[in-house]
Amino acid sequence: xxxxxxxxxxxxxxxxxxxxxxxxxxxxxxxxxxxxxxxxxxxxxxxxxxxxxxxxxxxxxxxxxxxxxxxxxxxxxxxxxxxxxxxxxxxxxxxxxxxxxxxxxxxxxxxxxxxxxxxxxxxxxxxxxxxxxxxxxxxxxxxxxxxxxxxxxxxxxxxxxxxxxxxxxxxxxxxxxxxxxxxxxxxxxxxxxxxxxxxxxxxxxxxxxxxxxxxxxxxxxxxxxxxxxxxxxxxxxxxxxxxxxxxxxxxxxxxxxxxxxxxxxxxxxxxxxxxxxxxxxxxxxxxxxxxxxxxxxxxxxxxxxxxxxxxxxxxxxxxxxxxxxxxxxxxxxxxxxxxxxxxxxxxxxxxxxxxxxxxxxxxxxxxxxxxxxxxxxxxxxxxxxxxxxxxxxxxxxxxxxxxxxxxxxxxxxxxxxxxxxxxxxxxxxxxxxxxxxxx
Amino acid sequence: xxxxxxxxxxxxxxxxxxxxxxxxxxxxxxxxxxxxxxxxxxxxxxxxxxxxxxxxxxxxxxxxxxxxxxxxxxxxxxxxxxxxxxxxxxxxxxxxxxxxxxxxxxxxxxxxxxxxxxxxxxxxxxxxxxxxxxxxxxxxxxxxxxxxxxxxxxxxxxxxxxxxxxxxxxxxxxxxxxxxxxxxxxxxxxxxxxxxxxxxxxxxxxxxxxxxxxxxxxxxxxxxxxxxxxxxxxxxxxxxxxxxxxxxxxxxxxxxxxxxxxxxxxxxxxxxxxxxxxxxxxxxxxxxxxxxxxxxxxxxxxxxxxxxxxxxxxxxxxxxxxxxxxxxxxxxxxxxxxxxxxxxxxxxxxxxxxxxxxxxxxxxxxxxxxxxxxxxxxxxxxxxxxxxxxxxxxxxxxxxxxxxxxxxxxxxxxxxxxxxxxxxxxxxxxxxxxxxxxx
Numbered sequence: 007x008x009x010x011x012x013x014x015x016x017x018x019x020x021x022x023x024x025x026x027x028x029x030x031x032x033x034x035x036x037x038x039x040x041x042x043x044x045x046x047x048x049x050x051x052x053x054x055x056x057x058x059x060x061x062x063x064x065x066x067x068x069x070x071x072x073x074x075x076x077x078x079x080x081x082x083x084x085x086x087x088x089x090x091x092x093x094x095x096x097x098x099x100x101x102x103x104x105x106x107x108x109x110x111x112x113x114x115x116x117x118x119x120x121x122x123x124x125x126x127x128x129x130x131x132x133x134x135x136x137x138x139x140x141x142x143x144x145x146x147x148x149x150x151x152x153x154x155x156x157x158x159x160x161x162x163x164x165x166x167x168x169x170x171x172x173x174x175x176x177x178x179x180x181x182x183x184x185x186x187x188x189x190x191x192x193x194x195x196x197x198x199x200x201x202x203x204x205x206x207x208x209x210x211x212x213x214x215x216x217x218x219x220x221x222x223x224x225x226x227x228x229x230x231x232x233x234x235x236x237x238x239x240x241x242x243x244x245x246x247x248x249x250x251x252x253x254x255x256x257x258x259x260x261x262x263x264x265x266x267x268x269x270x271x272x273x274x275x276x277x278x279x280x281x282x283x284x285x286x287x288x289x290x291x292x293x294x295x296x297x298x299x300x301x302x303x304x305x306x307x308x309x310x311x312x313x314x315x316x317x318x319x320x321x322x323x324x325x326x327x328x329x330x331x332x333x334x335x336x337x338x339x340x341x342x343x344x345x346x347x348x349x350x351x352x353x354x355x356x357x358x359x360x361x362x363x364x365x366x367x368x369x370x371x372x373x374x375x376x377x378x379x380x381x382x383x384x385x386x387x388x389x390x391x392x393x394x395x396x397x398x399x400x401x402x403x404x405x406x407x408x409x410x411x412x413x414x415x416x417x418x419x420x421x422x423x424x425x426x427x428x429x430x431x432x433x434x435x436x437x438x439x440x441x442x443x444x445x
Numbered sequence: 446x447x448x449x450x451x452x453x454x455x456x457x458x459x460x461x462x463x464x465x466x467x468x469x470x471x472x473x474x475x476x477x478x479x480x481x482x483x484x485x486x487x488x489x490x491x492x493x494x495x496x497x498x499x500x501x502x503x504x505x506x507x508x509x510x511x512x513x514x515x516x517x518x519x520x521x522x523x524x525x526x527x528x529x530x531x532x533x534x535x536x537x538x539x540x541x542x543x544x545x546x547x548x549x550x551x552x553x554x555x556x557x558x559x560x561x562x563x564x565x566x567x568x569x570x571x572x573x574x575x576x577x578x579x580x581x582x583x584x585x586x587x588x589x590x591x592x593x594x595x596x597x598x599x600x601x602x603x604x605x606x607x608x609x610x611x612x613x614x615x616x617x618x619x620x621x622x623x624x625x626x627x628x629x630x631x632x633x634x635x636x637x638x639x640x641x642x643x644x645x646x647x648x649x650x651x652x653x654x655x656x657x658x659x660x661x662x663x664x665x666x667x668x669x670x671x672x673x674x675x676x677x678x679x680x681x682x683x684x685x686x687x688x689x690x691x692x693x694x695x696x697x698x699x700x701x702x703x704x705x706x707x708x709x710x711x712x713x714x715x716x717x718x719x720x721x722x723x724x725x726x727x728x729x730x731x732x733x734x735x736x737x738x739x740x741x742x743x744x745x746x747x748x749x750x751x752x753x754x755x756x757x758x759x760x761x762x763x764x765x766x767x768x769x770x771x772x773x774x775x776x777x778x779x780x781x782x783x784x785x786x787x788x789x790x791x792x793x794x795x796x797x798x799x800x801x802x803x804x805x806x807x808x809x810x811x812x813x814x815x816x817x818x819x820x821x822x823x824x825x826x827x828x829x830x831x832x833x834x835x836x837x838x839x840x841x842x843x844x845x846x847x848x849x850x851x852x853x854x855x856x857x858x859x860x861x862x863x864x865x866x867x868x869x870x871x872x873x874x875x876x877x878x879x880x881x882x883x884x
């Protein structure tokens with residue numbers, strides 16, 4: 007109890023940033039635009055609790071144990087020990103898979119859902135990494151089989167979101183796991199997963215590093231290692247990649263299927279402007295549950311790691327239910343992008359107040375007409391603040407100025423017996439009525 | 446690592462409910478309407494992290510230690526011990542106060558903010574209480590003094606929110622702490638806080654219980670205890686409460702000030718319909734930091750505890766900064782209301798899909814025209830889903846039916862070389878073009 011009265015000096019907790027109102031204004035616009043784009047493709051909203059059972063979180067996923075925050079009630083008691091351990095979700099994919107399994111009988115399939123929520127990672131504070139951030143995800147889950155249609159829809163939606171946010175140019179890099187896996191199989195490599203893990207490090211360790219690792223860790227001959235890395239060089243913005251892969255003379259059924267699938271996706275993205283996407287066979291993605299299409303987005307001109315990605319998985323929700331539920335999904339790193347663009351000075355702050363109009367209170371006797379005017383204007387859809395006391399008009403105008411409120415309204419009073427409105431940008435002041443005002 | 450491959454059967458975690466898409470649709474509508482109403486009064490959005498330092502959470506507030514979830518990284522290491530303890534916020538008031546203190550120099554005062562976020566309480570699972578839920582808060586904070594204007598604005602906004610949600614009738618009960626405190630002072634009672642705590646239990650223990658407790662615990666004479674409870678009976682929907690209090694013949698300056706303030710508030714709510722609010726001098730509110738106006742909302746006809754409330758505090762943000770920062774705020778229990786109305790069967794489920802139109806894929810050859818049509822309709826603001834494969838038209842229609850999509854669109858194809866649209870409600874099917882379609 008003694009802690010209660012301690013004086014606490016507030017400071018930002020590393021990894022948990024928060025925005026001033028004028029930047030939050032922009033973030034909120036972003037979230038609205040993302041939602042609107044998702045809905046325009048028929049994705050419905052769901053929201054899962056921030057909290058899952060630890061066992062659910064660990065049921066599927068990569069090497070994530072280190073990044074999870076578990077919860078403890080400050081005052082533990084004997085009941086606490088009996089309960090399942092709870093943790094904050096670290097992504098939106100595992101909760102979605104659990105949701106689909108849990109509510110299986112109440113959903114219509116293909117189930118298309120979006121989720122725009124915070125996720126938490128228990129990163130070490132020292133690293134300066136985000137520990138709470140927004141992700142915006144869409145996924146489609148279907149029973150037994152999932153048409154390729156959705157593999158083409160994902161990058162389309164993704165591109166449209168980035169367009170809506172009006173951010174610097176992005177490039178969506180798309181591949182298909184079947185291509186690299188079939189290719190490696192066709193080369194006679196038996197244990198494929200560790201090889202793909204090393205190929206996935208190309209950006210970090212370079213071609214020589216990859217070949218060295220393949221030889222040392224996967225015991226490939228240096229000739230085979232050199233062959234294994236060939237596909238990673240193939241990047242085309244049309245279906246030329248097919249011929250380039252075929253020229254490697256590797257025959258494999260999975261490979262052929264992968265090429266067909268990626269061709270379908272690329273053909274169905276022909277409406278996107280040149281440079282918006284490319285088939286990039288170096289894309290592998292870290293998570294082992296991807297089984298087909300994989301994609302990743304980067305800024306074209308800004309040095310930064312991935313700002314969004316996703317892929318197709320054969321049976322993620324199936325971890326939780328005895329049912330084959332293939333799916334495909336993408337995740338957009340909203341906070342990652344926002345933070346980077348703030349650092350680069352590329353986010354123009356929005357308004358400090360959502361008010362369109364500040365109504366002046368000339369003197370206390372006018373309070374009723376001020377309130378009445380405000381109600382009329384709100385009914386017409388305007389955001390209206392009424393000044394809180396009858397201080398000097400000059401001070402009231404200064405307040406509007408400081409908050410960036412674009413119009414100041416003068417209700418009728420002794421010195422001026424009619425409504426007037428002042429455009430704060432132009433300085434123009436005109437006679438008006440609440441019924442006829444237009445921004 | 447062995448935990449990873451364990452099969453996990455999903456179930457709802459007590460206190461962490463989640464909604465099916467058709468109910469989430471309604472919840473999202475609610476959140477939108479609340480936000481719109483808040484913004485219409487010029488409140489700006491802020492969002493604080495879900496996480497605060499434990500010391501910040503405990504710096505001010507009632508007996509809340511038991512309700513806090515603290516965080517632990519699943520893989521603790523030596524760095525963890527050096528860090529400040531973190532916890533999930535249990536309300537939005539303490540984080541707001543911390544935010545205002547921390548960003549003091551970057552804010553414009555009076556600072557009017559709204560926050561619509563989840564909060565977490567570490568309740569025991571057995572009690573069946575919500576442990577994660579939405580609250581929607583507005584507060585105004587000012588430097589040194591805060592005009593009474595805002596005390597009248599709070600219940601106005603509150604009423605408008607409830608109206609916007611179209612829920613069963615509510616009643617806002619308003620009082621002012623200065624009235625009860627001044628009255629008790631005027632009666633010669635020295636230690637007022639414990640007396641108000643007991644008076645606050647009137648609903649639970651009744652008048653006899655209150656008098657008994659006042660005598661036993663606060664050592665009041667039974668005559669004084671009977672006198673102390675008099676104000677709790679006063680409930681009026683106009684300013685008649687003033688005369689009723691005065692007739693008690695208790696003279697006290699704080700009391701007079703409280704009556705003036707509540708009169709101002711009541712007069713400024715005269716635009717609300719009869720029955721929307723009342724001056725109710727039994728309202729005290731549990732939190733000790735309230736110093737003036739206090740309010741609480743209940744359903745008029747449904748048995749349920751408070752669905753929203755708030756009040757004025759002299760110096761809450763001042764806990765964190767050497768500056769006097771009076772404020773007033775209200776909090777609306779979004780999830781509390783939603784849950785209750787769902788239980789009562791009073792929430793009409795919304796749509797399972799946000800799509801306005803499903804475009805049929807007659808056969809694979811039409812895919813391009815389907816996609817093109819979808820893009821045109823999306824550009825006009827419609828939410829459009831394209832069917833994912835060229836299965837039987839009947840099956841495609843059934844899908845639209847199941848998801849509640851109101852229009853099905855047929856692109857030109859061999860059997861019908863023009864666009865047609867079917868209204869799923871009326872069954873009417875008409876020739877159309879993507880450019881001319883209107884819902």
